[in-house]
Amino acid sequence: MSDCLFCSIVEGKIPCEKVFENENVLAFKDIYPQAKIHILFIHKNHSTDITQMDLNSIGEVFSAIKEYVDKNPKLTKGFRIVNNCGQEGAQTVFHTHFHLLAGEQLKSFGA
Ligand code: 5GP
Ligand code: ZN
Numbered sequence: 001m002s003d004c005l006f007c008s009i010v011e012g013k014i015p016c017e018k019v020f021e022n023e024n025v026l027a028f029k030d031i032y033p034q035a036k037i038h039i040l041f042i043h044k045n046h047s048t049d050i051t052q053m054d055l056n057s058i059g060e061v062f063s064a065i066k067e068y069v070d071k072n073p074k075l076t077k078g079f080r081i082v083n084n085c086g087q088e089g090a091q092t093v094f095h096t097h098f099h100l101l102a103g104e105q106l107k108s109f110g111a
Helices: 005-010 055-071
Strands: 018-021 025-029 037-043 080-082 098-102
Touching: 005 025, 005 037, 018 037, 018 055, 025 055, 037 055, 055 098
Parallel strands: none
Antiparallel strands: 018 025, 025 037, 037 098, 080 098
């Protein structure tokens, strides 16, 4: 999709620090990391937010996350997956993405 930042990254028009790729999914480092490890997982097919994604595509992204996690020894102690959806969810890039945060002790929501 034109005028979409993450589609431009998929198309190679904007550079990224790629950490995982398969036929359907791309993962790259967040440019403003909020944890020692902060990766964005996206489906290569454009969707604006998670409400617009079909379940098969969501499954493909989560399969990729599992494959990445299983191969990465830095994630054995745990990680957090976050999806911000829409204005009140504080979404800023409108190509659905899943944040993987890890590499340090994250705060509990209740703390
Ligand atoms: P959101 O706030 O929509 O959930 O997350 C968007 C994320 O994209 C933010 O964490 C932001 O730092 C990241 N981001 C914005 N522009 C770029 C970019 O050009 N490259 C990369 N790698 N990340 C970006
Ligand atoms: Zn897009």
